[in-house]
Amino acid sequence: MSALDEAQPLHPCCRDKTTVSGNSSDFGEVAKQPLQGLKLASHAALERAQRSGRLKCSKCGGSRMFFCYTCCSLVGVSIQEVPLIKLPVKIDIIKHPNETDGKSTAIHAKILAPGDVTIYTYPCIPEFEKDTVVLVFPGPGAVSVQDMLRCLRDRGGSGSHASPAEPKAKRRKSQPVHGATHGAEDPESGTPDEAPSSESRHHPLERVVFIDSTWNQTNKISTDERLQGLLQVELKTRKTCFWRRQKGKPDTYLATIEAIYYFFKDFQQLCLSQEYDGEYDNLLFFYSFLHSVVNKAKMSAGKC
Known part of the structure; x- marks a missing residue:
């Protein structure tokens, strides 16, 4: 289990009493880094970009740090320094449509995968x-x-399905967000050891839908007839x-990138019966870094 799992019981600081001694300084240290057990790529590039400050996106000219949430492109960070x-x-x-782009964590998933x-x-x-699709x-x-x-198998009446055609988007004024800058736009891209095994393909699930x-x-959105x-x-x-906890909502209501991460972790363990070894931890690459930055700022201000 990652430290994110271990840290869940106490929100919002995400502290786990079982890992904390009676020393109050130890308790504060755990509160600072609730995501420390994840298997993540190095944050050195993000730390360097943070020191450099905000830069202009080469595509839209917007002032951004780390990535442009409008163009799905990296800013001040090279492609090689971000996990794929x-x-x-x-x-x-x-x-x-009214979701503020800069506050959404959905862009993390698009840039990383x-x-x-x-x-x-x-x-x-x-x-x-x-x-073959779940919401x-x-x-x-x-x-x-x-x-x-x-x-899903009960619905389909069979444990195997032919691969369905890719869903066709209804053409509206709002268009899908296009790909991030680090290539890999081919759905079958990735190194051989990243590709799912033949055993993992023997299930009816083809696509997962999240609401941002x-x-x-x-x-x-959730009541739209097309999702019924x-x-x-x-x-x-x-x-x-x-860090943007919504007032009056339970702490089981997750940020989009959290929901994506937990879904795939549970999918591997509970559906594919495979041991989890941090394969999807890098979905939280940006999230964990920003979480640390925000928590440090809160602690400096005496708010955490």
Whole structure:
């Protein structure tokens, strides 16, 4: 288990009592670095970019740090310094049009796994195969990740499916966000050892849908008729470490990148019955660094 799992019980500082001694200084140290157990690529490039300050995006001219959330491109960081992740299942993220780009963590997934992640701005939603796609969103009818594949097989009436055609986006004014700068736009890209094994392909799941929005704005998207009929999956035991906690919402309501990370970690362990060894920890590459920066700022200001 990563330290992120171990740190979940106490939100928002995400501290784990079982790892803290009676020394108050030890307790404060754990609070500073709740994500320290993840297997991450080096943050040296991000630290250097932070010292350099904000730069202009070469595409749109916007003032950005680390990446441009408008263009899905890196800023002040080279392609080679950012991890590239190959996911076992494709992701579609449906973004609310009023969601502030700079506050969304969905862009992290697009930059880190460009060949497997597509972002649409609502009301643009692709057409889905109901028996091979799930919507990760809490609700009374939602099932756990552990029960997800069984439910999909029950729906399809068979344990195997032919690969469906890629979903076709309805052409609206809002267009999908295009790829990040570090190539790998080919859905089948990645080194041989990154490709899913033949055994892992023997399941009905082909695509996972996430909603990127403030929780107060999700209803319009989650109730859209084009998402009705999709099996809903809820990450019921996970708790957020997001620094922008939304007032009045439970701590099981995750930031988008947290939900993506936990889904694939649970998918590997509970659905594919494979030991997890940090394969998707780098989904939190930007998130963990920003979490550390924000927490340090809060502690300096005496707010944490």
